[in-house]
Structure formats: structure tokens, C-alpha cells
Amino acid sequence: MFTLMRNPTMRPYHDVAREMSRMLDAFANRAPFDSMFDAAVTFPALNLWEDDHKVFVEAELPGVAAKDVEVKVHGNELHIFGKRESTSGDKRNFQRQERVFGEFSRMISLPTPVDAEKIEATLKDGVLTVILPKAETAKARKIAVKAV
Amino acid sequence: MNCGTMTKCETPASTVEQARAGQTYVPRVDIVEQGDEMLIFADIPGVTAQNVDIDFDKGALTITGRVPQRRNGHTREVFSEYGVGDFRRTFQVGDGFDASQFHAEISHGVLTLHLPKAQSLRARKIAVKGA
Structure with missing residues (x-):
């Protein structure tokens, strides 16, 4: 744990x-x-980056099944939690044990409001990527300057 | 670089032959003896079967996993708690293994290496003959 x-x-x-x-x-x-x-x-470690339209959150979760991860957004908070099941077999015959298993939970504040309806999370090759489209109000926009 | 239980460790510079730019990382492993083989489980998230190399030379077994960049260059970093780069780790393997039978598979970013023991070292049951 x-x-x-x-x-x-x-x-x-x-x-x-x-x-x-x-x-x-x-x-x-x-x-x-x-x-x-x-x-x-904290586990898992997170990387967070953004462009003008989206926020990207990534975590390395090797060996974690998609069904064992949950991603939730509540207001401005992103919550990533789940469990990592041991796949290393018989514990009695370990020569070396560095990998950790158990439940994990991270909660972070997002840098901008996001559109909760359009969040996508994918788990591929042990890497979780969460893509959060920014809410319309949070998007950078160019303001036209009128000549008068 | 923090080498605690839950964080990612950079490869010490002295032991790495850099083939390309970027930091490399030491994957965490479990090594388990199971029946007639030794199993090495290595966490190499982001590595696919096409991007992993396993070399065995003079008793040294080296795992190399190449990790493609995942972040688009036109984005801005907000915060970064871990680095992304290739994985590499070398193990010394004793004589008691049958190198011709080594094999591996990768699934969800975990590499499983099977090192079968040499015939002469396998546990065996000795039949006891009646007189």
C-alpha cells in the first residue's frame, strides 16, 4: 500500500x-x-504539460491493467488512483525485489478549468496519458485590435 | 535523481556508453527463481517489443529499451516529476544457465526474461531402486 x-x-x-x-x-x-x-x-510520479487547447497529464504505470486505473475530475482537481497487482509470482524465491505493488492515489490541481465531458485517458505500454481539453473560458485567444 | 523505492533512477554516467543524446534510466527489476528457470521482471514503461534489445555477451546480460519522445515539442511544460528516456541495465549471469534457451516477452511496459538453468543444475528426483 x-x-x-x-x-x-x-x-x-x-x-x-x-x-x-x-x-x-x-x-x-x-x-x-x-x-x-x-x-x-508520491506514486505515480506525474508530468504535466499544455498547449493552447489541452492539458496533458502522464504517469508511468508499468504492468497496470486499464481496468485497475481510475481517472476522475472534480472541479479543478484531477484524481488518478488504482492498484498495481503483483505479477512476479512466488514470493518465496525472490533474489531481488525492487518493484512495488499495491494501491496508489494522486490528486493534483489542474492549471486551468477543463471540459470534463471531453477528457480522454489511455493506457499504452504501461504509460497513462490523460488529455484534458481546456474549457472555452480558459483558452488563450487572440484579441483583434480595431483601428478607430 | 532519487533512487528511492518509488522513483525513477538515472543511470550513473560512468557506466553508460551513450549512443545518443538524453538521459538513460535504470529499470526496476524483480528476480525470481521459479522451477527450472530464473525470471527477471523489468519495468520499462513506454517500450514496445520492437524497441527492446537484449544482449548476452561474456556472462553479461544487457537490457536496452528505447523510449520514443511522447511530448510534442510545441507544448509547454507545467511540471515534471520524472524524466523520460531510454532504459538500460546489465546483469552478470553465472555459468549455470543455458544461454541458447534465453527468451523474453513484453506486456504493458513490463519485460519478462526467462533464463532456463543448465540441465546439470536442474533439481531432479533420484529414483530409489529396491534391492
């Missing part, structure tokens, strides 16, 4: 911890290792 909370006031400390972890890891081509700061990390 890795439903986690984000506390923005702690963010700078986690960033420093992450950087230290990165430097330690940079010595070898080795497994990512756990640190005490992991509890501050």
Missing part, C-alpha cells in the same frame, strides 16, 4: 535527501535502494 501524502513544507528537505541519495548511487550500476525519505515520495 503506498497511498502517500505530500507535505509541501517538507519538500526542500526531501530534495536535499534525494540529491544525497543520488550521489551515493552514482557509483555503480546497481539497484535503486530504499531510503527513509521514501515516505515523502
